[in-house]
Amino acid sequence: MVSPVLSDRSLAALGRTEGDPDTLALLVRDQDTRRLLMLRALLDAVEDGALLPAGARERMREDWHLLEEADRAVPAGDGGTPSPPYATTPARARLLHPLVGPWVRQCLRGLRPEAGGPTERRVRELGRDLAHLGALAAAAAARAGIPFAVRLTAWDGVLTLPSLGALRTAEPGDVPVDVVCADGRMTLRQKHAVDVTVQVEDGIGAWSAAPAWRPAHALPGLLPGVPLMPLDDLDPYRGAAHGGPRYHELSGPTVLDETDRKRWAQAWAGTADVLRLGGEHRLAEAVALLRCLVPLADPPRSGPDARETGSCSGTRREAFGALLSSRPPTPATFAATLVHELQHTKLSALGDLLELHHAGPQQRHFAPWRPDPRPYDGLLQGVYSHLALADFFQRCALRAERPAHREAAWSRHARYRAQVAAALPGLVDSPDLTERGRRFVDQLVATHERMAEYPAPRGHTVRAQAYVTGVRDLWTRRHGPAAGHPRV
Secondary structure (H helix, E strand, O other), X not given: OOOOOOOHHHHHHHHOOOOOHHHHHHHHHHHHHHXXXXXXXXXXHHHHOOOOOOOHHHHHHHHHHHHHXXXXXXXXXXXXXXXXXXXXXXXXXXXXXXXXXXXXXXXXXXXXXOOOOOOHHHHHHHHHHHOHHHHXXXXXXXXXXXXXXXXXXXXXXXXXXXXXXXXXXXXXXXXXXXEEEEOOEEEEEOOOOOOEEEEEOOOOOEEOOOOOEEEOXXXXXXXXXXXXXXXXXXXXXXXXOXXXXXXXXXXXXXXXXXXXXXXXXXXXXXXXXXXXXXXXXXXXXXXXXXXXXXXXXXXXXXXXXOOOEOOOXXXXXXXXOEEEEEOOOOHHHHHHHHHHHHHHHHHHHHHHHOOOEXXXXXXXXXXXXXXXXXXXXXXXXXXXXXXXXXXXXXXXXXXXXXXXXXXXXXXXXXXXXXXXXXXXXXXXXXXXXXXXXXXXXXXXXXXXXXXXXXXXXXHHHHHHHHHHHHHXXXXXXXXXXXXXXXXX
């Protein structure tokens, strides 16, 4: 694959934790191209693979043919939600949805040869994963207004049609469901149950009076005229629990009730204003990069009060544009979470475009935000996201009207800036940086230094430095001197 060329100007903008519209669009196009190539690789692997359940190869061909029909249909959003630039048809919208990425990787993992030959369980799981293409194709065709009739399978009593909703079957287990679509209406038929009729509507979700049907939901776009933001609590591949590794300390995915959705909507409603307070570019990058929200359960908070809950958020490299998060309690928290996590999204996409360093996976670097040693790439990711947060809260502090909000923002800025200052030597001193990686890290340093033009009040700075010193002392007692830091 030939990646697009990233200009020095774009690299410098990303080094400032920013990104102009052209730079962000380049990252998006590259990630979309990679997704389509992964899908091509999956189809080729299915054609060539011996490890396939009976009939799986022919069914994959049929499902892909239905997707191709949907791809030739009217652009997504005609008469309804505007189409985002990365998805011009219902089929592209489905295939480029973030949570298709984990599904493709799951299928490719299942198709790899393994020592000792395939087990019956592995073949069964692979067949189940490959069958998800049928649900994707049906959802795309329904959105495109194409009449069709297919037989799908509800796994463990649930049939999920991405962007439309999910059907809970009358019987448990793996249940065949016939799906017939015509004139914007789907009929879902199963044995020993009344037919469920679903009305396909513009935007996100399809609606039915049947209690067995649960529609997909979305939040309004961050700005007027931009697409709805899927709040995806239905997709079977949305969490690390589905056959993949655990990601950081994330809790598992959760299903929202009406009260939960209202609370998400309340926090989301004010998020754009807070993002704008921290810089118009923060709002612009959220609009450009964020494609769906995946609700996570509130993780328990460690400490003496076990009744309290903490919060968590994360991204998955293979799910470009997805934010996995427990419910942010306030718009300010939501905005800070977006700033933090979208830096990981940007940096991962940048790393796919060019090689920033040759460092290995050895975990030996000190990061004030983690109790454990970090590999070089993990340190780079952490510095990048914390530098963006320091910038964000400095801008919020300079623009805040209420003294309490101003002091809170200065406190957060001072903490993040002090953390970055303590971690930067581990990046700068590395001999493993490439030429462009060195320019990128130098830009991080320059961005950090420019923040000194508008320093936080001295009290906040002193407390932040004392905090980082205490964390470093504890870390050194546990792990010894960190790479890139002098012995003391």
